[in-house]
Amino acid sequence: MITLTINGLEVSVEEGSTLLEAAQFYGFPIPTLCHMEGLTPYGACRLCVVEIGEGPKAKLVSSCTYPAQEGLKVRTASSRVLKARKMILELLLASCPQSKVIQDLASAHQIRQQRFRQEHEDCILCGLCVRMCKEQMVAQAIGFRGRGEKRSIGTPFDIKSEQCRLCGGCIYVCPACQLRCTFTEPDKAICGGCANLSPPCVEKEPFDDMMCYMQPCVACEIKKD
Amino acid sequence: MAVVYKYQGSFMDRLESIDAFRKLQNRLAHDHDSxxxxxxxxxxTCAQASGANDLIRVTKRELLNRGLTDRIGLRITGCHGFCEAEPSVLIEPSGTFYPKVDVERMVRIVEAVAEGKVLNDLLYVDSSSSRKIEKQNDIPFFKKQVRTILARNEKVDPIRIYDYxxxxGYNALVKVLKKGEPRWVVEEVKASQLRGRGGAGFPTGLKWELLANQRNGQGKYLVCNADEGDPGAYMDRSVLEGNPHSIIEGMLIGGYATGANQGVVYVRNEYPMAIKHLMIALRQCHEMGLLGKNILGTNFSFDIKLVRGAGAFVCGEETALIRSVEGKMGEPKQRPPFPVEKGIDGKPTAINNVETWANIPVIIAEGAKEFSKVGTKGSSGTKIFSLVGKIKNTGLVEVPMGISIKEIISDIGGGPVSKAKIKAVQTGGPSGGCIPADRFDLPIDYDSLTKAGSIMGSGGMIVMDENTCMVDVAKYFMNFLKDESCGKCFTCRKGIQRMYEIVEDVSKGEGTLDRLALLEELANVVKDTTMCGLGQTAPNPVLSTLRYFRDEYVEHVKNKHCPAGVCKALITYSINENCTGCTVCVKSCPENAIFGERKQPHRIEPEKCIKCGACKAVCKFEAVTVA
Structure with a gap:
């Protein structure tokens, strides 16, 4: 067993656990988009950053990939962590405004508006589908291509892969495109419809506090065009 | 090359023992007529591009035609560092230096050498004193340098192991093999206080010690990182091209010290000559028993393979490099576990930069004490910088650590190239930052550069003057990095794109002060939250320009004005009263945007002007102005 401190609480976890596993086991919530039990940790979304170390040596690391170490001091919600997390969510919203998961996370972090030029992408390149396809379905039908802003996910040469068994695993694990705001068709939407308080799309339905609080709602704005 | 090689018969005989090596070395020394x-x-590569191949051809022809092959030697070497003077010729043993030689001059030089004369009219002219300087070592560019590594390039033909x-050459290896104590080597490197020349400055001796302490069950790897990708930096290339055996010797010593049995040289494929010379060197070493099993008859075995990188900048990062060597996509991985625990194929791996490896034989041959006398306390030895940009003497300069930026720029570099004042130096490539002119007395070592908001990096040093727009500089590096980030970490991929977006807006005059604040906030988050060194240092160009040149950003935002006259959206070209109506600019304009009668002042049509600057470049009367 390894003993470490999370948010001041001394805890022990099994050797080989990651900081995310340790924190979640002891009930400290850490948001994440690219982590899933049963798949290799990847560390792409950076949402799960936590602060480790002290003084000038303190730094942020992605808790899903960082191994628990003896005596490590971890802070899961320091101001530095929250500041970074908010900026990441803002960046996510700026690129993929239609994802319900991202909207919910943003609203839970009191983000009402993002300050960048609005883009409308779906994929956040978290790589869950790639890992699902490779590790659980043992197919390796899809993978990453390119680098930098040209990075994308797909089959080699964009030809339908013979490895693909149409299992749908990739769609199932996708945090961005699956749970997508469906605007005017609330019966099809997981969220129960857009809950913008001045709704351009649907009449209000009862909603819980994990819904879209964007002001104005970008997803709804798109539909108007 | 025209000289018939004397050892043709015995060339490439396997050296079965250390004594055989000594015998060969003595024979070579004996036969050499200094x-x-x-x-x-x-x-x-750079010298060939400026015409060195023609010089070689002419020299060979002249030597043969005049029957001088026995009296005059010819040596083709790697880069000497003085790019500004290329193609140049050096005469040994007198040390006479001829810059900017062409074919006709070369013929005269061969004649002069045969007669033992010096051609005064071809000598280097010092621009500050207008004095002619004969000897290479008296030229200010060379005088202030401490050329431990680069000077060896002059002595060695890279494809001739006998030269080395x-x-x-290989004396340090023999010293280590004779001593027979791997621990001593590690201690010696530790005592030398050599720090990694790749940029991060991790103590090399410590890295070796960590590797040596790893269990040797399945073998260990040593890697030479020659994936040099910073724009304007080419130190590693010239060492690899000019003296590949020094790298091999360094790696052999490292292998002996750490118990590693396999070496990998990771070279980017854009360096064909480095690859060629290294392949030749490796083959020679194999044939002579300096690589492979039972090196020089001892029970030490070590092999080196060459892996070519496919051109991704991020593969210079060590974890990405390891994945690339393994044949996977070049993406960084979380550390820990560090490569020294789990590297290539899960085996312990130590990765050092080309320049670090080149320093190893020097340390062993000179002794750690002697080596650490050069430089400062925290940073010992010399460092090669590639001095480029708006400076008179561009080239590779090797200086002791702790030298000030001012000394490099004004003494070695010879000051600004034009009338415009130098305002900043960019060090460390895309991951580095800009240091303003008022901090030029900063000593160059790992710690003080980091404190100033830049990094040592692999040694790029780009000099900027008043005609350089700092917003444009930040934009350039963001543009470079947004393509070269691997894209794995969301904050690096998207963060750099967004930073580029904001900086581009500023350069177009569409920025706001709020967005500048957002830029700074974002830059700090990107720096904090990415996994590898590339992402963590990527915001440095933005952060350091914002730190030292915020007024330039504000000028762009508030007054929609680019002080350096670079950002196209904010400048207009016009013609002033200096115009003589020579019509040269009219001919140069690709858009036919300049009008005017011959011998009458001309005028630029702003609507048609695409701001390419062609008219300004051709005008002899300084009549084209940018505002």
């Missing part, structure tokens, strides 16, 4: 005049022509052996 008084014989030798023409040395540097022919690295004759110049004390």
């Amino acid at each position: 008084s014989k005049p030798t023409i040395v022509i540097p022919a690295g 052996i004759e110049n004390q």
Whole structure:
């Protein structure tokens, strides 16, 4: 067993656990988009950053990939962590405004508006589908291509892969495109419809506090065009 | 090359013992006539591009035609560092230096060497004193340098292992093999206080110690990182091209010290000559028993393979490099576990930069104490910088650590190239930052550069003057990095794109002060939250320009004005009263945007002007102005 401190609480976890596993086991919530039990940790979304170390040596690391170490001091919600997390969510919203998961996370972090030029992408390149396809379905039908802003996910040469068994695993694990705001068709939407308080799309339905609080709602704005 | 090689018969005989090596070395030294005049022509990639190949051809022809092959030697070497003077020729043993040689001049030089004369009219002219300088070592550019690594490029033909052996090559290896104590080597490197020349400055001796302490069950790897990708930096290339055996010797010593049995040299494929010379060197070493099993008859075995990188900048990062060597996509991985625990194929791996490896034989041969005398306390030895940009003497400069930026720029570099004042130096490539002119007395070592908001990096040093727009500089590096980030970490991929977006807006005059604040906030988050060194240092160009040149950003935002006259959206070209109506600019304009009668002042049509600057470049009367 390894003993470490999370948010001041001394805890022990099994050797080989990651900081995310340790924190979640002891009930400290850490948001994440690219982590899933049963798949290799990847560390792409950076949402799960936590602060480790002290003084000038303190730094942020992605808790899903960082191994628990003896005596490590971890802070899961320091101001530095929250500041970074908010900026990441803002960046996510700026690129993929239609994802319900991202909207919910943003609203839970009191983000009402993002300050960048609005883009409308779906994929956040978290790589869950790639890992699902490779590790659980043992197919390796899809993978990453390119680098930098040209990075994308797909089959080699964009030809339908013979490895693909149409299992749908990739769609199932996708945090961005699956749970997508469906605007005017609330019966099809997981969220129960857009809950913008001045709704351009649907009449209000009862909603819980994990819904879209964007002001104005970008997803709804798109539909108007 | 025209000289018939004397050892043709025994060339490439396997050396079965250390004694056999010594015998060969003594014979080479005995046969070498140091008084014989030798023409040395540097022919690295840059020299070849400026015409060194023609010089070599002419020299060979002249030597043969005049029957001088016995009296005058010819040596083709790697880069000597003085790019500004290329193609140049050095005469040994006198040390006479001829810059900017062309074919006709070369013929005269061969004649002069045969007659033992010096051609005064071809000598280097010092621009500050207008004095002619004969000897290479008296030229200010060379005088202030401490050329431990680069000077060896002059002595060695990179494709001739005998040249290297004759110049004390592989002596350090023999010293280590004779001593027979791997621990001593590690201690010696530790005592030398050598720090990694790749940029991060991790103590090399410590890295080796960590590797040596790893269990040797399945073998260990040593890697030479030659994936040099910073724009404007080419130190590693010239060492690899000019002296590949020094790298091999360094790696052999490292292998002996750490118990590693396999070496990998990771070279980017854009360095064909480095790859060629290294392949030749590796083959020679194999044939002579300096690589492979039972090196020099001892029970030490070590092999080196060459892996070519496919051109991704991020593969210079060590974890990405490891994945690339394994044949996977070049993406960084979380550390820990560090490569020294789990590297290539899960085996312990130590990765050092080309320049670090080149320093190893020097440390062993000189002794750690002697080595650490050069430089400062925290940073010992010398460092090669590639000095480029708006400076008179561009080239590779090797200086002791702790030298001030001012000394490099004004003494070695010779000051600004034009009338415009130098305002900043960018160090460390895309991951580095800009240091403003008022901090030029900063000593160059790992710690003070980091404190100033830049990094040592692999050694790029780009000089900028008043005609350089700092917003444009930040934009350039963001543009470079947004393509070269691997894209794995969301904050690096998207963060750099967004930073580029904001900086581009500023350069177009569409920025706001709020967005500048957002830029700074974002830059700090990107720095904090990415996994590898590339992402963590990527915001440095933005952060350091914002730190030292915020007024330039504000000027762009508030007054929609680019002080340096670079950002196209904010400048207009016009013609002033200096215009003589020569019509040269009219001919140069690709858009036919300049009008005017011959001998009458001309005028630029702003609507048609695409701001390419062609008219300004051709005008002899300084009549084209940018505002």
